Amino acid sequence: MTSFTGRILCVDLGNGTAESRSVPPEVYEAVLAGKGLEAWYLYKHIPAGADPLGPENILAFAAGALCGTGAFLTGRWTVACKSPLTGGWGDANCGGVFAPAIKQCGYDAIFVSGVSETPVYLFCDGKTAEVRDASAYWGLDATEAENALHADLDPVCRKKPCVACIGTAGEKLSLISGVCNEGGRIAARSGVGAVMGSKRLKAVVLAGARPMPCHDPEAVKALSKELGRKIVKMSLPSGFGGFFGLGGRMMGRMPAMPMDGSLAVYMFREWGTQANTPLAVTSGDGPIKNWGGTPKDARGLPPQYNPDKINKLETLKYHCYSCPIGCGGRLDLRGRRYAAYPETHKPEYETLESFGPLLLNKSLDSVLQINELLNRAGMDTISAGNTVAWAIECYENGLLTKEQTDGLELTWGNTEAILALVRKMVDREGFGDALADGVKRASERYGGKEYAMHIGGQEPGMHDARNDPQLGVHFVAEPAPGKHTVGMGMEYGAMSLCDICSWAPPATLHAKKKDREDTEEMALITKANACYTMLTDGAGGCLYGVMMGVHMWKLVDYLNAAEGWDYDGDHYMEIGERIQTLRQLFNVKQGVDPASFRLPRRMLGWPSLSSGPLKGVTLPQHRAQVSSHWRAFGWDEKTGVPLPETVKRLGIDRLTEVDV
Amino acid sequence: MRVKILPPPGCDRSALDARSWAELPEGGTVRDALRLVRCSPVKAKLLLVSVNGERSPLSRVLHDGDVVGFFFPVSGG
Numbered sequence: 081m082t083s084f085t086g087r088i089l090c091v092d093l094g095n096g097t098a099e100s101r102s103v104p105p106e107v108y109e110a111v112l113a114g115k116g117l118e119a120w121y122l123y124k125h126i127p128a129g130a131d132p133l134g135p136e137n138i139l140a141f142a143a144g145a146l147c148g149t150g151a152f153l154t155g156r157w158t159v160a161c162k163s164p165l166t167g168g169w170g171d172a173n174c175g176g177v178f179a180p181a182i183k184q185c186g187y188d189a190i191f192v193s194g195v196s197e198t199p200v201y202l203f204c205d206g207k208t209a210e211v212r213d214a215s216a217y218w219g220l221d222a223t224e225a226e227n228a229l230h231a232d233l234d235p236v237c238r239k240k241p242c243v244a245c246i247g248t249a250g251e252k253l254s255l256i257s258g259v260c261n262e263g264g265r266i267a268a269r270s271g272v273g274a275v276m277g278s279k280r281l282k283a284v285v286l287a288g289a290r291p292m293p294c295h296d297p298e299a300v301k302a303l304s305k306e307l308g309r310k311i312v313k314m315s316l317p318s319g320f321g322g323f324f325g326l327g328g329r330m331m332g333r334m335p336a337m338p339m340d341g342s343l344a345v346y347m348f349r350e351w352g353t354q355a356n357t358p359l360a361v362t363s364g365d366g367p368i369k370n371w372g373g374t375p376k377d378a379r380g381l382p383p384q385y386n387p388d389k390i391n392k393l394e395t396l397k398y399h400c401y402s403c404p405i406g407c408g409g410r411l412d413l414r415g416r417r418y419a420a421y422p423e424t425h426k427p428e429y430e431t432l433e434s435f436g437p438l439l440l441n442k443s444l445d446s447v448l449q450i451n452e453l454l455n456r457a458g459m460d461t462i463s464a465g466n467t468v469a470w471a472i473e474c475y476e477n478g479l480l481t482k483e484q485t486d487g488l489e490l491t492w493g494n495t496e497a498i499l500a501l502v503r504k505m506v507d508r509e510g511f512g513d514a515l516a517d518g519v520k521r522a523s524e525r526y527g528g529k530e531y532a533m534h535i536g537g538q539e540p541g542m543h544d545a546r547n548d549p550q551l552g553v554h555f556v557a558e559p560a561p562g563k564h565t566v567g568m569g570m571e572y573g574a575m576s577l578c579d580i581c582s583w584a585p586p587a588t589l590h591a592k593k594k595d596r597e598d599t600e601e602m603a604l605i606t607k608a609n610a611c612y613t614m615l616t617d618g619a620g621g622c623l624y625g626v627m628m629g630v631h632m633w634k635l636v637d638y639l640n641a642a643e644g645w646d647y648d649g650d651h652y653m654e655i656g657e658r659i660q661t662l663r664q665l666f667n668v669k670q671g672v673d674p675a676s677f678r679l680p681r682r683m684l685g686w687p688s689l690s691s692g693p694l695k696g697v698t699l700p701q702h703r704a705q706v707s708s709h710w711r712a713f714g715w716d717e718k719t720g721v722p723l724p725e726t727v728k729r730l731g732i733d734r735l736t737e738v739d740v
Numbered sequence: 741m742r743v744k745i746l747p748p749p750g751c752d753r754s755a756l757d758a759r760s761w762a763e764l765p766e767g768g769t770v771r772d773a774l775r776l777v778r779c780s781p782v783k784a785k786l787l788l789v790s791v792n793g794e795r796s797p798l799s800r801v802l803h804d805g806d807v808v809g810f811f812f813p814v815s816g817g
Binding site: 313335346576588631632 | 744749795807808810
């Protein structure tokens, strides 16, 4: 027995059918589950040239291989499809309890094709799977829809259902919309919500109670017990959060080095990702003023985003499935300024940065409201923040007039105007309509392309390539460009990948500027980053596990115990390589030119910044680094297309002949 | 025995191999590991010295394969 159910659910909304199909074991051996299974299926089944918002596109929901085995930090679920934002591979993932719900219905993944004529939702309880009328829920925001579905279905289901749904942004086909669960937690990137909206699929409701398989649950449990004991004992002195601005200044000046990532769990447990905001502003990691500013422009902002200040609003801490860290929380917003909602999820760093320092917005209260507004609408805060930043810069430079912005004074840090614009984007009203499709479309309509920060159509996550050139390579070499979750220099220093992978270079103590050079070592590092992240996504793992390093979160040991295999790290890294190559082949099949993904000039350091930790930094060898990364993968170094011998070496030619 | 030491900035890494592993005699402690990389006990305590992810006293006896680390904020999210 392995951890895989061996079955997938294939739903066709065109005719309202749902069919269970079996997947041969060799597919799981090759790509695991999660994003790997999705890459294999979507590459095979989405025809070249398919309209991302048409019936031929397939929307996939998948749990990872380790989900339900007892392995810690493996509760992520991944949505994938052809992205309407980039025209190529799209995916987004999220925590919560939806991943095990997929497996408890007896499936590793659900694939939805076709378009329904009327709003529907998919219901599955492990015995039946049916497409039901959702007209009563259409028009509700994600939280309202989830609550309404629970009110209607909880009394008639044997087990409380889990719901993943779109908000109004997905219904209105916003190309920067995502899929939500658990009151607005969102798988946000790649425009996956628009694809769900185009299918008129409001929700997927899962209420199965089947056991989730595992080869050796005792061995998995022993690994989790060891990890859990350490995590539970970790703590930091309180009041630490106020020093992060200072800490960031120190980090900005320090060299790159190998470090113990396991201890970063202190931060995640205490604050979640939001602790990164003051660190990022002062270290050069976080973008300021639409990626063109420096810490001088953001003077006074770090104290506004002190993580201790945010924690004081916390009324409840929560954990994802199988997670002993518990980085999530609910915040009480009653009595706060702009309080249209009484509470919200603790915001992630990405949200705080994209609506705080990126816009020079000093109002934490406004960002908390925007967090809730966008979570409920189901709109990606990273893309939305970058788009608002573009609008402000255009307005400040006279490219947009007050008439065009519906009377909004879009100046840096104008909190009221920022809030009003976000509401317009969510409602697709007036000026907000064009912005609801992201910064690329908005700049094509209004001009100001030089201020539009996107890579291949997708807005970048809130980390600066000038601070971390490895990240710059991943921003453009990643088949879903602009994602910040594939690899970073600091993470590489913390992962100790060289201890499980024979070809992964050891992290070394070196000046950061060395990372701007095109070297064989750097190419292998970025390849190792991408392979391990894909492996993690196939396993359903959390990036916190990745950051902890291989000695703490023992992914290889977990997989061997859960599947009954005896493979080494090199074998598993090849699985990651196969998943990444399949995703790249997906783009090639869909006519997306990998070489067309480019870092915005501003992120390359043209013009360079005049002060701060990134003063004078440029990335002249960036394109050469991308070519070397492709070459390390066995892809053509000029075009990024996987070479025939690589496809054969990874067995992808045989794998794509396997059918279900 | 071999232990992995991930020292903070300013320490001496010359006793470590390329992957940050070092030889220590059997029965060696955290204090011995610190001595190897010239890290002061005060600095080590301030930076929450740990073994395999657990905060540890300097007297803790190390075993083959142990990882000695220090707190360092990681940017991400």
